[in-house]
Amino acid sequence: MNIGEASGRSGLPAKTIRYYEDIGLIRPDRGDNGYRDYGADDVHKLRFLHRSRSLGFSVEECRQLLALYEDKSRASADVKDIATTKLTEIDRKIRELTELRRTLEHLVHACHGNERPDCPILEELSEG
């Protein structure tokens, strides 16, 4: 199938699919006309990539996961390590954002948001 259909089936934009080929994640066949030709397994990989990217794995992590997925002799512990590390990162991000949220909300509440020029938000930003 052409890239348009592979795009439709995988949910990834054609541009992204070409990019994934550029960086060596997939290697579709080519037709006589030069068009890329995707098989069912290619689409399967693309869906795998789509899903793991949307779960917050970086492209390089996806490359590792894909390699593990294709290596029938790999240990599931390898995969679990990657996912656990990612979980820790997500936890940290959530903590940071929550802290940020608290500070920002404090500022927003302190500002009366009227026509007068005095603004506690700017004052705190300039001193903090």
Add this chain to the structure above:
Amino acid sequence: MNIGEASGRSGLPAKTIRYYEDIGLIRPDRGDNGYRDYGADDVHKLRFLHRSRSLGFSVEECRQLLALYEDKSRASADVKDIATTKLTEIDRKIRELTELRRTLEHLVHACHGNERPDCPILEELSEG
């Protein structure tokens, strides 16, 4: 003062300070030797930038905040609008990450992480 001292006082790397100049956020004087020469107000602005960047405002938002900060006739409502929008964004990010976290944790718990090649994480990634 030279860029090194401005860096030390503002907490921003010298590279970042030069970058902020490139994109027009600050305009320090220059000495006869070509060195940048920062005054107390420059450092003040740099600290303002440092603080607002660390609160999650983009550089362009910082540019707006800085303009508002320097515009003595602005209404505090303008500032509050920017901060409130940012707060909404942060809330959305926290929600997305929390959802991600839940899915990933589910996967990690489902994986026994032993030497056998079957792995629920990879299976779900390839189907999801």
Add this chain to the structure above:
DNA sequence: CTTGACCTTCCAGTAACGGGAAGGTTCATA
């Protein structure tokens, strides 16, 4: 035979810097 929807490659840009090269300046020390 033409039109429009595909497809191709390549080039450039995004956000916000960081690394490092090549070279000038300043200051303390031998």
Add this chain to the structure above:
DNA sequence: TATGAACCTTCCCGTTACTGGAAGGTCAAG
């Protein structure tokens, strides 16, 4: 006075993961 370290300068490339667009080839329908 020389010299070496520690500054400073500009410039260019690399990062992440794409996205947009230009210029041009291909294909199916009418």
